[in-house]
Structure formats: structure tokens, C-alpha cells
Amino acid sequence: MNEKSPIRDVYDAIADPTRRKLLHLLAEADELPLYEITLHFEMGRTAVSKHLTILKEAGLVTDRKVGRETRFRLQAAPLQEIQDWLAFYRKFWISNVARLQELLQAELDDMD
Amino acid sequence: MNEKSPIRDVYDAIADPTRRKLLHLLAEADELPLYEITLHFEMGRTAVSKHLTILKEAGLVTDRKVGRETRFRLQAAPLQEIQDWLAFYRKFWISNVARLQELLQAELDDMD
């Protein structure tokens, strides 16, 4: 069973600012134990742990036990889904000039 | 007061699947009245209206009254924030090969 079964929606996982801060924290250190992570927040260990569980459910972090501590590591891959989703909307927010440019480029790309 | 004051977090706004579907719907038609939007969902008008309010609070849609109907339109710009946020994490999910490529490209870009 090497299946990834993300119980939790990745959009949901990143909706909370605390969880985004968690991801950022984990992006800077490659692995961090829970107690050390907790130091960076103004809430109890239990709350932080819950947030990490949610991130884990979305496949955004993994954890492993080392001695008595549980160390967490970032897994950024699921964020690709959001990037793909966003790609569809890019054409709506780019300026008209930039959009013209993009459309022209698409024309050129079609001439193969 | 031409200020945009997004009361609502854009991450929060897109966390709900119904709201993402709403954005998609509005991306295809340039303007839609509430009753017509409601036809695409299996929930009451009130619920749809609430979701649209949330999107409006995040600056992702605007509405205008035309006769007795309220028409909604997509405003994709706030999604840029998410794209910017994602950019930081790209380096973590791209393959090592792709990463090497990107780093090399960055080198080239620096030689201006």
C-alpha cells in the first residue's frame, strides 16, 4: 500500500493562517520536533498538534518518531494541485497588455 | 474611497468546493444573475447567496443590480496572492532535475 489517500482537501488545509505559518516554518528547517514547533506559536501543544494532523491528512507533512519526539517534515507536492487550479484563472487577472502578449504567444506556439 | 478592504481571507474564500465551483462558473460567463447561478447547485438560493457574499468579501466577485436581478462577475485578481505564496514552495516539489534547470536559469537571469 503505497497509496496516498489525502483524506483532507489541500485547499482546506492551507485556509488557516496558523497552518500556513507551520508550512513556512517547516520549509526552513528540514525536520522539526513538535515541542520545538510549539515554541513559535502562542497556543498550546495540543492545538499545534491538531493543526499538524490536518496538514498530514492533506499530505503536506509527514512525521516520524525519533526517541520520544515526533519530528515533522514538509511535503510540498500536494500544493501543485492548487497551482494547477490557479493556472486556469491567470488569464483573468493579467493586464490586458500582458494578455494580448500571451494570446499572441499562443498563436505563435500553434504554428508548429 | 477607492480602497479595497478584503475583510475575508482569500485562502478562506477558496477553501470551500462550492465556492470554487462558483468561481469556475463565473469564469465562463462574464456576468450571471443569482437565480441562474442557483440552478447549477443542489442547494437553496439563500445558501448560494451566502457563498457569493463570502467571495465578495474576499474581493473575488463584484455584483451589480440590473432591474430586479443581482448579477455577479468574477474578479480574479486577489488570486495572485495565492500564486505568490505558492511560488515560495515550488522549489520543494519540483524534481531535482527540474530544480537544477531552474537554478541554472536563475544564474543566467542574473547576468544582465
Added chain:
DNA sequence: ATGATAAGACACCAATAGGTGTCCCATATG
């Protein structure tokens, strides 16, 4: 003028989210 319809404004409800505190166990440490 009379209906029918679009939608705002509530009040209401159940489920979930985000936090807390406590208890317990396993593992380090003096």
C-alpha cells in the same frame, strides 16, 4: 391591477473548527 419572480433580511439549526485542560505512557537524564 394582479400575479409571478428575483432576491434581501432574518431567525434558526446541526456539525465542525479551533482552542483549552488533564491524564497517561514512553523515553531521557541526574
Added chain:
DNA sequence: CATATGGGACACCTATTGGTGTCTTATCAT
């Protein structure tokens, strides 16, 4: 061995979320 520490597992609480239904007003069509 004794004790401090990291963290899992609950139970618990409150605010928010995502939905409902009803009432009312404005507008459009006959």
C-alpha cells in the same frame, strides 16, 4: 531508581460554518 520531558488521547467548550425556511419588497409580465 527517580524525575523531568515529549507527546498521544481524551473530554470539553465556544464560535463559526453551511445549510434550511419564512417573510417582505421590488420589479416584471399579463
